[in-house]
Amino acid sequence: MIIKENKKSAIFAGIAGVVLIILSIIAVFEGYGGSAVFGLVVGVISVLACVKKLLSNNFLEILDDGFVIEKNKKMAKFNFKDIKKIDTKTMESKKNIQVLNIEFKKPYKGEDKFNFLRFYCDKEAVLPDIYEKSFYEITKILKDSLENQKSDSLKA
Structure with missing residues (x-):
């Protein structure tokens, strides 16, 4: 997708x-x-x-084993096997600002990691809300894909 x-x-x-x-x-x-x-x-x-x-042709592509972000003709792939949790997180409770939060299992090492996700610590990042679908829909799609990946890896 x-x-x-x-x-x-x-x-x-x-x-x-x-x-x-x-x-x-x-x-x-x-x-x-x-x-x-x-x-x-x-x-x-x-x-x-x-x-x-x-x-420009910027997009988020959700695959079976992860998701790809293309921005300014550069691409980065984030595998579901490296992701611990995907959820929404409230950044400022007074204004109810929520973001799509991605928590990695270990610190993510990537040269251009800040071009694709906004890392605020070594293991956690937020996905910018710049896509045609709302981040609630994207969160649901990514969470479902992550759960499918985890269940497939348990079966294998």
Whole structure:
């Protein structure tokens, strides 16, 4: 199963950048000079960044034996045999901020580990909430896959 990155925010930011470009062009003709040119440059840079984001192919792929995260043409695979527990965790109880928490059996060693998961200690990390499905759905899918992997390894 492939879950693509949510790109709605990039679409909205791109639209705002186009509006900024149009307003800056109007301001140039109205004689606002430097500030209008600055707005035009910022608008062009923001539109280019949004186009780059929209053309990127970032996703989370859930396999039988683990999951793969691709981000900026780099990939990392996390095997279920190395994962102890997948669950939601409340980070700040007053605001009820919950995250998808992944606890590894031993410290995870990876060069680019921070590009794919957000590690806050050696054995625990959170998955960023940037995908099209909610992190509750992703948590359920990953937990089910982890349980299936554990039951298959017990049978073998």
